[in-house]
Every structure is written in structure tokens, then in C-alpha cells.
Amino acid sequence: MKKITLLLLLLCSLTGFSQSTETQADNNIYNTAGIDTKPEFPGGIEKLNAMVNESYLKSGYASEKKGKVYAMFVIEKDGSLTDVKILRQVDILKAKELVRILTTLPVKWTPGKQNGKTVRVLYSLPLIIGT
Template sequence: MKKIIAGLVLFYSITSFSQSVEKKEDNNIYNLAGLDVKPEFPGGLDKLKALVNESYLKAGFQSEVKGKVYSIFVIEKDGSLSDVKILRGVDAVKAKELIRILKSLPPWNPGKQNGQIVRVLYALPLVIGS
């Protein structure tokens, strides 16, 4: 009887005080340089730049002088873009349109670190205008 009671107490203490391992979701934003698999736009960067330029020209900026625009954004785990910012190269109206264009593009193939899909900070220079 003592063995049964001791076994029950031991079993109860193991199940009550054991640590549960929870998998935490990694929401860190990773730098592009240290990734195992870098994010990529379907069709490559040339296709991305062509789509952005085409959409920009269709938005009514055809007469603009050709110029370089610097953008930065986060590629989310689902391939969508967030925190899109235009750092320099155009005024506020054109920057707002470029942000809209970048957010409306097809999703990217996300980056991976240690076999897990992660959020990635991405800087993209664009040549826009005609």
C-alpha cells in the first residue's frame, strides 16, 4: 500500500511541476545579410522594378524625369509588405503612390532562418520615370 501511495505522489508531483515547452512565435525582423534563404519577388527583381515603373507611369507621372527612389519595407511571413517607407527621391504625393504600388504587388517568397519563415527588412532602390 505504501508503494502505491508513494507512486501516486511521485506521479502527481511529476505531472504538476513539470515544465511545459511552448513554442514562441518569432516576430523579430531579420537583416537580409544573415539569412539562410533570402526573400525574393516571383520573377526576380527585374520584374518587380518593371511592374513598379509601369504602375507608376500609369498613375499619371509619365512626364516625370527619370530618377532614383530609395524604399525600405518589411517582408512579412506571408510575403506581404508592411512598414513601407520611401526614404528619398520623390515628393510626398509621389511617395504615397509608390507606397500604394508596392503594397499592391503580388506576395514575395519569404526569407528563412534556421528552417523557419521570418520577417525581413528589405531596402530597394528603384529607377522610376520615363
């Protein structure tokens, strides 16, 4: 009986110390400068700017003067945007509206790639808003 118990304990300890063969998902956020394939918006940045500006003006900011606002966000592996921040000094309500517009865009980005794998990418760009 003691031999069987010892054998079971030995087998259990071996499985506890064995290495896992599972690969963990790469959730690092890469900079656009250091990746093989940069993320792209379908139709280009001009189309993105037009979509954002159209939504912004429809939100009741039609009388706004034309200006440049800097946005920074993470393009996820599925092409959606997260962690959106407006970097230039603007009114908090306008910044919240721009964040809402960017996170609810009907078109997703083509994500970036590193070593042939889709990765999360930190992206920043200037947006021209107003009329």
C-alpha cells in the same frame, strides 16, 4: 476538510508555476545579411521594378523624369510587404503613391528563411521610376 483545501491549493499553485511547452512565434525582423535564404521576388528585381514603374506611370506620373528612389520595407512570412518607407527625397504625394503600389502588388515575395523557418526580413532596394 482542511487537508482537502490544502491539497487543492497546492495543486493550483503547481499548475501556476509550471513551464509552458508552447513555442512562441518568431516575430523578429531579420536583416538580409544575416539569414540563410534571402527573400526573392518572383521573376527577379527587374520584374518588380517594371511592375512598380508601370503602375506609377498609370497613376498619372507619366511625364516624370527617370530617377532612382530608395525603398525599405519588411517582407512578412506570407510574402506581403509592410512598413514600407521611401528613403530618398521625393514629393510626399509621389512617396505615398509608391507606398500604395508596393503594398498592393498582385505578386507576393518568396519569404526569407533562417534555420529552416520562414522569418520576417527587412529589405531595401533602389527603384527606377519615370520615363
